[in-house]
Every structure is written in structure tokens, then in C-alpha cells.
Amino acid sequence: MNRIPLTDADFKYISKLIYQRAGIVLADNKREMVYNRLARRVQSLSFESFTEYLRFLEINPGNDEWQSFTNALTTNLTSFFRESHHFDVLKEHAEKSRSNYKVWSAAASTGEEPYSIAITLSDVFSMKHDAYQIIASDIDTNVLETAEKGIYKLEQVRELSQEMVHNYFLRGTGQRSGMVKVKPELASKIKFQQVNLLANEWNVPGPFDAIFCRNVMIYFDKETQERILKRFIPLLKPGGILFAGHSENFTQLSKDLYSKGQTVYGTLKDKK
Template sequence: MVYNRLVRRLRTLGLDDFGRYLSMLEANQNSAEWQAFINALTTNLTAFFREAHHFPILAEHARRRHGEYRVWSAAASTGEEPYSIAITLADALGMAPGRWKVFASDIDTEVLEKARSGIYRLSELKTLSPQQLQRYFMRGTGPHEGLVRVRQELANYVEFSSVNLLEKQYNVPGPFDAIFCRNVMIYFDKTTQEDILRRFVPLLKPDGLLFAGHSENFSNLVREFSLRGQTVYALSKDKA
């Protein structure tokens, strides 16, 4: 998959081998082609309400908190995860102004554009109830039949931005009540995982939650997080 994406970049640029492509990147560190290169390398496997057991936990946590409930989706991809979070919070807390907010980020600028559009195939929303589908999405008609779009009332609660988790500091509007960083850490070595988790610590409120992917285990990486179960970690109150 990555190979095919890179081959398409070479064809677009009129290059005939990877060596010339890498030399071009190295020669101009500020080239816009670097972002295209990053976009080609990223993997974007996602779905609405993926790992569905996380969302009732999020809803329960949100109901117990005071003030604006803020969530960061740190690997938002094409938007299914942050919109699933938004639907969960809208169902749990309502849609009063200032009650909750979702900040969604990804390193891949192309998938962020799709996420911002909020347009999906109707077949991708099978995990939603009929009530959720009607309340939060508009169905396309005519040439757009079979497509749906996130209603603006819900989209207003979701903010998208490009963030690289490997950076030393994150330009994000924390602190957050919960962070979703699922199925991303598996691509990093343990040292990098530890660094990212430590950067999450000051961005979480006391007793904030960190949601991980089903194949990820952070239990022995940093002492600030303790496993609550079902790949959900809690930030110790004295560590925030």
C-alpha cells in the first residue's frame, strides 16, 4: 500500500527511482513534497465507533465531570473517531454551548481535509442507531445518493488541526478530560511511546482518561497512568 502511494508520487514528479526522490527531499528540507511524503507513509484504518466498548466509558466519565468536557482525538484520520466521540458526548451531555468540545488532529493533511468535509458513505455508518443517523447526519440526494454529511450543529463542536506526535511540544488547547490515542503507538518503539505518554501527562486534567487501542499496553511504560480496564488508563490525581 505504501509502496503504491510512493510510486504515484514518483510518477507525478516524473522521477524513475526512489533514490532520486529521496535525494530531492534531502536537498530541500522545507519542500511541500515532505508533507506529500508523510501522507503517503501514514496508515488510515478507522471506522465509526471502532472498539465500541470505549464510548460508554467516555459517556459515563463525561457525566461525572463539571465544566466544559474536552477530548483530544490524537490520531483522527478521516474523522470517524472524533465524530464518534462527538456523537457520544452529544447523546450524554446535550448540545448546549460550552458544554463540551472535541479537538481532533493527525499528521496527514489529506485525511484531515476529508475529516473536515464530514462526508461519508451511508454504508460506513452501520454502527450508528437510526436515531443517531437522523439526528447527526444529512442524507444526500440525486447524484449524492448513498452519501451522508455530518450536520453542522455537530461539526461545530469538532476542531481539526495537523499535529505530529513526534514533536517535542504539541500545539493543542489542553488540558483535556480525555485523550484518544488508539492504534498509533504500535508503530513506535518503547522509548518513543514513553516520550509521547509523558507529553500527554500535563495535557490531561486530574483523573483524566487515556484511551488506547486493543493491541496496545502502556501499563509498564510510565507510572503516571494506571490501567482501569478495557485499554483505558486513568491519570493519577497527584500526577496532573
């Protein structure tokens, strides 16, 4: 199949659309990535050019293809207990709470982060009824579908202890051999929902004891980053904490936050 040309005008317009819809900034060096991800959509819908595909989106603002467009251009890199020190901090923080501990995983991707949060909190609260609740959200509906199923390759949990795998996962047999599935009692602690952080309303049931927003801000410009952080702060309970990715520094973006450790933040309203 011949390569469909991606013109400068097409790339510029794609960059404009994904910024408006998801706040993602596409640098020029992302051009090949954009091509590889969107060319499949163009071809699957039998369009002869990116221009034709983009014109279709423009004249059909409510079409489901807009979600596929967004899904194709979001990046989802995650793993269980990624940046493991965060879960040590979370455990210590949760141990000071008696019940009704609430966490928001604001970029849940394929689910490894919220399930890691759930495992951590289950070790604290022993799966007590209503002891904790996790909201797991993402803009990408495809990854949310994967997350909600809670099925992973055995190699994806190889870094976890055998005890942890035994306690929180079911091993597949037969055609499911080589796979694991999150146990229902753990999965029940998590509510998955689509949330676009650029939306005017998030419809999440705060306030939260902790918010995870890791390795997301790096895709936004400074203005968008500042606006999102400003909205996080009132969603934190007194003494609540906010987790960032390893390459993100929230104190440079918000005067209302202070560092409580490596990429962990509290609000100045709580600081004595």
C-alpha cells in the same frame, strides 16, 4: 509502465526519513507497502528512480512534497464507534462533569473517531453551548481534509442506529445519493488541526478530560512511545482518562499510568 526498482539502500533511507519525521518504524515486511504508496509519488513527479526522488527531498527540506511523502506512509484504518466499549466509558465519565468537557482525539484520521466522540458527548450534554469541545488532530493532511468535510458513504454508518443517523447526519440526494454528511451543529464542536506527535510543541489547548490515542503507538518504537505518554500525562485534568488501542498496553510503558479497564487508563497522581 515499467516497475521502478526499490533498492535496499532506498528502502533503508525511506525508513530513516519517516522515522525521523513521524516516528514510524518500518519493518522489512512493509517494503511492498512502501513501494505501492511511494511509487505513485515518484511517477507523478516524473522521477526515474526512488533514489532521484529521495535526493530531491534531501536538497529541498521545506518543499511541500515532504508532507505528501509523510501522508503516503501513514496508515489510516478507522470506523465509527470502533472499540465501542470506550464510548460507554467516555459517556459515564462525561456524565460526572457539568460543563467545559474537553477531549483530544490525537490520531483523528478521516474523522470517524472524533465524530463518534461528539455524538457520545451530545447525548450527555444535549448540544448545550460550550458544554464540550473536541480537538481532532493527525499528522496526515489528506485525512484531516476528509475529516473536516464530514462526508461519508452511507455504508460507513450502517452499523449506527437509524435514530443516530437521523439525529446527527444529513442524507445526500441527487448526485450525493448514497452519502451522508455530519450535521453542522455537531461538526462545530470539533476543531481540526495538524499535529505531529513527534514535534517539540503540540499547540493543543489542554488540559483535557480525556485523550484518545488509539492504534498509534504500535507504529512507534519503545523510546518514542514512552516519550509521548510522558507528555500526555500533564495534559490530563485531575481524574482525566487516556484511551489506547486494543493491542496497546500503556502501563507497560509508563509508571505514571494505571489501568481503569480494558485499554482505559488513569494517572497514578489521581489514584487513592
